[in-house]
Amino acid sequence: MPSNSQKIHNSQFIIHNSQLFALLLWLAGAFVLGLFYLAVSAWGFGFSGFPLDDAWIHQTYARNLARSGQLAFVPGVPSAGSTAPLWSFLLSLGYLVGIPFKIWTYG
Structure with a gap:
Protein backbone atom coordinates (compact mmCIF):
# COMPACT_ATOMS: atom_id res chain seq x y z
CA MET A 1 0.00 0.00 0.00
CA PRO A 2 1.47 3.42 -0.93
CA SER A 3 2.31 5.79 1.83
CA ASN A 4 0.78 9.25 2.21
CA SER A 5 3.95 10.93 0.92
CA GLN A 6 3.69 9.00 -2.35
CA LYS A 7 0.06 9.99 -2.77
CA ILE A 8 0.91 13.66 -2.30
CA HIS A 9 3.87 13.40 -4.67
CA ASN A 10 1.79 11.74 -7.39
CA SER A 11 -1.10 14.19 -7.02
CA GLN A 12 1.15 17.12 -7.96
CA PHE A 13 1.09 16.01 -11.59
CA ILE A 14 -2.67 15.69 -11.91
CA ILE A 15 -4.20 18.38 -14.10
CA HIS A 16 -7.68 19.31 -12.97
CA ASN A 17 -10.45 19.96 -15.46
CA SER A 18 -10.55 23.66 -14.62
CA GLN A 19 -6.80 23.99 -15.26
CA LEU A 20 -7.08 22.11 -18.54
CA PHE A 21 -10.02 24.27 -19.62
CA ALA A 22 -8.09 27.46 -18.76
CA LEU A 23 -5.05 26.25 -20.73
CA LEU A 24 -7.13 25.32 -23.78
CA LEU A 25 -8.99 28.64 -23.58
CA TRP A 26 -5.69 30.53 -23.47
CA LEU A 27 -4.27 28.58 -26.44
CA ALA A 28 -7.46 29.10 -28.46
CA GLY A 29 -7.34 32.83 -27.70
CA ALA A 30 -3.70 33.05 -28.81
CA PHE A 31 -4.54 31.17 -32.01
CA VAL A 32 -7.49 33.47 -32.81
CA LEU A 33 -5.37 36.54 -32.07
CA GLY A 34 -2.69 35.24 -34.47
CA LEU A 35 -5.27 34.66 -37.20
CA PHE A 36 -6.66 38.15 -36.63
CA TYR A 37 -3.17 39.63 -37.00
CA LEU A 38 -2.59 37.75 -40.27
CA ALA A 39 -5.99 38.79 -41.63
CA VAL A 40 -5.43 42.46 -40.81
CA SER A 41 -1.92 42.33 -42.29
CA ALA A 42 -3.18 40.72 -45.49
CA TRP A 43 -6.05 43.20 -45.78
CA GLY A 44 -3.91 46.25 -45.05
CA PHE A 45 -0.75 45.31 -46.90
CA GLY A 46 -1.92 42.60 -49.29
CA PHE A 47 1.09 40.35 -48.62
CA SER A 48 3.03 42.65 -50.92
CA GLY A 49 6.28 42.81 -48.99
CA PHE A 50 8.98 40.50 -47.81
CA PRO A 51 9.22 39.28 -44.22
CA LEU A 52 12.90 40.25 -43.84
Whole structure:
Protein backbone atom coordinates (compact mmCIF):
# COMPACT_ATOMS: atom_id res chain seq x y z
CA MET A 1 0.00 0.00 0.00
CA PRO A 2 1.47 3.42 -0.93
CA SER A 3 2.31 5.79 1.83
CA ASN A 4 0.78 9.25 2.21
CA SER A 5 3.95 10.93 0.92
CA GLN A 6 3.69 9.00 -2.35
CA LYS A 7 0.06 9.99 -2.77
CA ILE A 8 0.91 13.66 -2.30
CA HIS A 9 3.87 13.40 -4.67
CA ASN A 10 1.79 11.74 -7.39
CA SER A 11 -1.10 14.19 -7.02
CA GLN A 12 1.15 17.12 -7.96
CA PHE A 13 1.09 16.01 -11.59
CA ILE A 14 -2.67 15.69 -11.91
CA ILE A 15 -4.20 18.38 -14.10
CA HIS A 16 -7.68 19.31 -12.97
CA ASN A 17 -10.45 19.96 -15.46
CA SER A 18 -10.55 23.66 -14.62
CA GLN A 19 -6.80 23.99 -15.26
CA LEU A 20 -7.08 22.11 -18.54
CA PHE A 21 -10.02 24.27 -19.62
CA ALA A 22 -8.09 27.46 -18.76
CA LEU A 23 -5.05 26.25 -20.73
CA LEU A 24 -7.13 25.32 -23.78
CA LEU A 25 -8.99 28.64 -23.58
CA TRP A 26 -5.69 30.53 -23.47
CA LEU A 27 -4.27 28.58 -26.44
CA ALA A 28 -7.46 29.10 -28.46
CA GLY A 29 -7.34 32.83 -27.70
CA ALA A 30 -3.70 33.05 -28.81
CA PHE A 31 -4.54 31.17 -32.01
CA VAL A 32 -7.49 33.47 -32.81
CA LEU A 33 -5.37 36.54 -32.07
CA GLY A 34 -2.69 35.24 -34.47
CA LEU A 35 -5.27 34.66 -37.20
CA PHE A 36 -6.66 38.15 -36.63
CA TYR A 37 -3.17 39.63 -37.00
CA LEU A 38 -2.59 37.75 -40.27
CA ALA A 39 -5.99 38.79 -41.63
CA VAL A 40 -5.43 42.46 -40.81
CA SER A 41 -1.92 42.33 -42.29
CA ALA A 42 -3.18 40.72 -45.49
CA TRP A 43 -6.05 43.20 -45.78
CA GLY A 44 -3.91 46.25 -45.05
CA PHE A 45 -0.75 45.31 -46.90
CA GLY A 46 -1.92 42.60 -49.29
CA PHE A 47 1.09 40.35 -48.62
CA SER A 48 3.03 42.65 -50.92
CA GLY A 49 6.28 42.81 -48.99
CA PHE A 50 8.98 40.50 -47.81
CA PRO A 51 9.22 39.28 -44.22
CA LEU A 52 12.90 40.25 -43.84
CA ASP A 53 14.97 43.22 -44.88
CA ASP A 54 17.56 41.00 -46.56
CA ALA A 55 15.04 39.81 -49.14
CA TRP A 56 14.28 43.38 -50.17
CA ILE A 57 17.99 44.27 -50.23
CA HIS A 58 18.70 41.31 -52.55
CA GLN A 59 15.86 42.42 -54.82
CA THR A 60 17.34 45.93 -54.99
CA TYR A 61 20.79 44.60 -55.86
CA ALA A 62 19.28 42.25 -58.47
CA ARG A 63 17.20 44.99 -60.08
CA ASN A 64 20.18 47.34 -60.28
CA LEU A 65 22.43 44.56 -61.60
CA ALA A 66 19.93 43.83 -64.39
CA ARG A 67 19.44 47.50 -65.26
CA SER A 68 22.96 48.90 -64.95
CA GLY A 69 25.23 45.86 -64.90
CA GLN A 70 26.62 46.88 -61.50
CA LEU A 71 26.23 45.09 -58.20
CA ALA A 72 25.04 48.23 -56.42
CA PHE A 73 22.34 49.21 -53.96
CA VAL A 74 22.23 52.73 -55.39
CA PRO A 75 22.65 52.83 -59.19
CA GLY A 76 26.09 54.15 -60.13
CA VAL A 77 27.60 53.58 -56.67
CA PRO A 78 29.15 50.09 -56.55
CA SER A 79 28.99 48.48 -53.13
CA ALA A 80 29.53 45.14 -51.47
CA GLY A 81 26.45 45.12 -49.25
CA SER A 82 24.86 41.97 -50.61
CA THR A 83 25.45 39.07 -48.25
CA ALA A 84 24.64 36.58 -51.03
CA PRO A 85 25.89 37.87 -54.39
CA LEU A 86 25.03 34.62 -56.17
CA TRP A 87 21.41 34.91 -55.04
CA SER A 88 21.33 38.53 -56.21
CA PHE A 89 22.71 37.37 -59.57
CA LEU A 90 20.05 34.67 -59.89
CA LEU A 91 17.32 37.16 -59.02
CA SER A 92 18.65 39.56 -61.65
CA LEU A 93 17.90 36.95 -64.34
CA GLY A 94 14.22 37.38 -63.58
CA TYR A 95 14.51 41.13 -64.07
CA LEU A 96 16.33 40.62 -67.38
CA VAL A 97 13.62 38.30 -68.67
CA GLY A 98 10.87 40.59 -67.38
CA ILE A 99 9.26 38.20 -64.91
CA PRO A 100 7.60 39.99 -61.96
CA PHE A 101 9.81 39.73 -58.90
CA LYS A 102 7.11 38.10 -56.74
CA ILE A 103 6.67 35.23 -59.20
CA TRP A 104 10.41 34.84 -59.78
CA THR A 105 11.27 34.92 -56.08
CA TYR A 106 8.43 32.87 -54.62
CA GLY A 107 7.89 30.80 -57.79
